[in-house]
Amino acid sequence: MTVWRAMARNPLRFLLSSWPWRSIAYLATGPLVAVGWLAVVLVVGAAGVLLAPLVVGLGLLLFVPLTAIGLAAVERRRLRLLDARPAPSPHREPAAPGWRPWLRLRLREAATWREFGFALLFALLGAVDVVVPFVIIVGSSVQVGSAYLVGHGDQLQYGPYGTVDQPEEAWVGVAAGVAMFVVGLYVMAVLAGARAALARLLLVRPVEDELVAVRASRARMADAFEAERRRIERDLHDGAQQRLTGLIMTLGLARLETPSELIDKAQQDARAALAELRDLVRGIHPSVLTDRGLRAAVESLAEGAPVPVEVDVELPGRPDEGVESAAYFVIAEALANVVKHSEADRARVLVRHQGRLLVVEVRDDGKGGARAGEGSGLQGLADRVAVYDGTLRLASPPGGPTILRVEIPCEL
Amino acid sequence: MRVVIAEDSVLLREGLSQILGRFEHEVVAAVGDAPGLAAAVAEHLPDIVVTDVRMPPGFRDEGLRAALALRAERPELPILVLSQYVEQSYASELLQTGGGVGYLLKDRVGEVAEFIDALDRVAAGGTVIDPEVVRRLLSRRREHSPLERLTEREREVLELMAEGRSNGAIARRLVVSEAAVIKHVGSILAKLDLPPAPDDHRRVRAVLLYLRGEL
Numbered sequence: 001m002t003v004w005r006a007m008a009r010n011p012l013r014f015l016l017s018s019w020p021w022r023s024i025a026y027l028a029t030g031p032l033v034a035v036g037w038l039a040v041v042l043v044v045g046a047a048g049v050l051l052a053p054l055v056v057g058l059g060l061l062l063f064v065p066l067t068a069i070g071l072a073a074v075e076r077r078r079l080r081l082l083d084a085r086p087a088p089s090p091h092r093e094p095a096a097p098g099w100r101p102w103l104r105l106r107l108r109e110a111a112t113w114r115e116f117g118f119a120l121l122f123a124l125l126g127a128v129d130v131v132v133p134f135v136i137i138v139g140s141s142v143q144v145g146s147a148y149l150v151g152h153g154d155q156l157q158y159g160p161y162g163t164v165d166q167p168e169e170a171w172v173g174v175a176a177g178v179a180m181f182v183v184g185l186y187v188m189a190v191l192a193g194a195r196a197a198l199a200r201l202l203l204v205r206p207v208e209d210e211l212v213a214v215r216a217s218r219a220r221m222a223d224a225f226e227a228e229r230r231r232i233e234r235d236l237h238d239g240a241q242q243r244l245t246g247l248i249m250t251l252g253l254a255r256l257e258t259p260s261e262l263i264d265k266a267q268q269d270a271r272a273a274l275a276e277l278r279d280l281v282r283g284i285h286p287s288v289l290t291d292r293g294l295r296a297a298v299e300s301l302a303e304g305a306p307v308p309v310e311v312d313v314e315l316p317g318r319p320d321e322g323v324e325s326a327a328y329f330v331i332a333e334a335l336a337n338v339v340k341h342s343e344a345d346r347a348r349v350l351v352r353h354q355g356r357l358l359v360v361e362v363r364d365d366g367k368g369g370a371r372a373g374e375g376s377g378l379q380g381l382a383d384r385v386a387v388y389d390g391t392l393r394l395a396s397p398p399g400g401p402t403i404l405r406v407e408i409p410c411e412l
Numbered sequence: 413m414r415v416v417i418a419e420d421s422v423l424l425r426e427g428l429s430q431i432l433g434r435f436e437h438e439v440v441a442a443v444g445d446a447p448g449l450a451a452a453v454a455e456h457l458p459d460i461v462v463t464d465v466r467m468p469p470g471f472r473d474e475g476l477r478a479a480l481a482l483r484a485e486r487p488e489l490p491i492l493v494l495s496q497y498v499e500q501s502y503a504s505e506l507l508q509t510g511g512g513v514g515y516l517l518k519d520r521v522g523e524v525a526e527f528i529d530a531l532d533r534v535a536a537g538g539t540v541i542d543p544e545v546v547r548r549l550l551s552r553r554r555e556h557s558p559l560e561r562l563t564e565r566e567r568e569v570l571e572l573m574a575e576g577r578s579n580g581a582i583a584r585r586l587v588v589s590e591a592a593v594i595k596h597v598g599s600i601l602a603k604l605d606l607p608p609a610p611d612d613h614r615r616v617r618a619v620l621l622y623l624r625g626e627l
Contacts, residue, residue: 234471241496242421248522249427256434256524271519278496287466288499291473296501303500303552 020185023192034126068119090205118202136184143177233285317412334362342366358410368400418449418463446478483509514540540576
């Protein structure tokens with residue numbers, strides 16, 4: 001809820017709500033803040049000028065714009081009077097602790113200078129904020145009180161235009177006073193709303209920035225998962241896989257010493273276990289992807305597929321690890337779906353880099369009718385692609401063909 | 413033979429040394445990383461190198477990279493790569509460097525006699541590719557692939573050819589006459605439109621290059 005939306009409501013509801021009073025409070029406290037800030041600036045500035053012959057003084061002058069940071073913090077809090085939306089600070093956290101990194105960052109940030117600009121404007125406009133409510137409140141109070149004043153023998157002088165000294169005229173004045181007060185409440189609300197909008201514009205981090213931050217953190221999380229998968233793959237490779245291989249070697253030697261069917265059997269089992277482990281490890285994270293890139297990894301998928309798969313991968317370079325993995329797992333899942341559901345005779349994988357997009361297309365000539373979200377794993381893939389701002393589209397009319405197309409923004 | 417082993421797992425390094433020792437091959441150096449391999453080869457000038465793919469410092473395919481660098485420097489040095497990966501993309505670069513190379517899955521070492529046999533074939537300038545890798549390559553179904561034209565028996569022969577076996581060895585394995593194998597090989601080369609090549613490893617390489625050309 002903001003003051004603007006409150007004003008758009010039924011006038012009676014607006015006038016009886018707390019919004020007019022909040023507006024007055026907002027306007028009335030503004031000049032106090034401005035005066036306080038000007039006092040601080042005066043002290044710092046004067047000290048700076050006085051000490052200018054010493055180098056310290058010039059340093060102090062640097063602090064003048066920084067005083068706006070404090071003012072902005074107060075203003076963001078005051079904003080809550082009129083605007084319930086959150087008002088996060090536009091400043092970034094310094095990378096290192098201590099006052100030096102803080103100072104360097106703040107002096108470089110555009111946000112600091114926007115706040116300084118706001119502070120100067122705010123100090124100037126503070127005068128309006130004082131005068132307008134004063135005129136409205138004092139003027140309407142006098143009007144409303146005109147019947148009482150005239151009744152006690154006073155008269156109201158409107159410059160050269162006229163004089164009110166009759167009770168009948170006074171009652172007209174009362175009505176005018178009430179009207180003036182009602183209109184005045186709206187005027188003050190508009191003024192306060194405009195001031196709040198200005199403060200939000202210059203002092204608050206835009207919502208779009210928040211979105212970028214959220215997006216970046218999702219991508220970070222996906223990358224962390226990816227790193228974790230690689231770690232598990234490495235652990236299995238260096239641990240269980242090596243041990244099993246060692247066991248197979250030892251059994252081979254044992255067989256040389258004393259040929260035995262049991263040893264043969266044990267060795268076969270160990271080799272089967274190793275083969276299974278190898279498949280498992282490849283599913284977690286294929287080292288061929290890390291070592292040889294997307295093309296070799298997709299070729300390997302095609303080698304393992306029971307349907308003929310044409311692979312057409314042409315990239316001028318290697319995408320970021322996260323994007324590359326996402327593309328790989330999309331293709332793996334899509335080919336698995338082709339094999340499981342499509343009854344296709346052949347499939348085709350196309351990967352290209354077109355206009356800052358990594359484009360992946362998997363197409364089959366199967367029966368079609370595939371849908372995302374039917375336990376096909378497509379939903380998970382769409383999520384995974386979305387993390388990198390990519391899109392996943394599926395066309396699969398009954399009777400086929402099925403085309404899965406993924407586009408992920410990516411610089412190569 | 414004088415052998416240099418590069419393998420970062422102590423367990424497997426010991427196992428390999430033991431197996432090679434039993435067959436009276438001399439392990440002149442056993443190292444745990446790629447730079448160590450280059451140094452050991454320069455120092456000992458071995459008859460053959462047996463190396464892992466994934467090694468320190470990066471734990472990616474340093475071993476294979478080191479093998480390729482060694483081959484570029486000494487094209488005659490036989491190298492047998494032991495790997496945990498069935499992907500042919502690891503093997504193909506190595507195979508392009510000519511004869512005297514091999515790519516085997518690590519657990520193949522457990523078939524001790526066969527492993528030693530493969531080692532000898534590589535040392536003699538032959539080409540050896542792990543049957544599992546070959547099978548994966550051959551089983552890849554393609555549209556209009558000339559491979560579809562091969563009979564079951566011819567496929568078997570092709571697999572054994574790719575393992576670097578001689579006609580005699582293939583004949584023994586399939587329990588047929590050597591003349592029959594020669595006929596099969598001729599028929600395979602014809603069906604795949606490959607010109608006949610004089611020696612074994614070129615034959616295998618031709619087959620594999622052909623397969624990869626299809627990819």
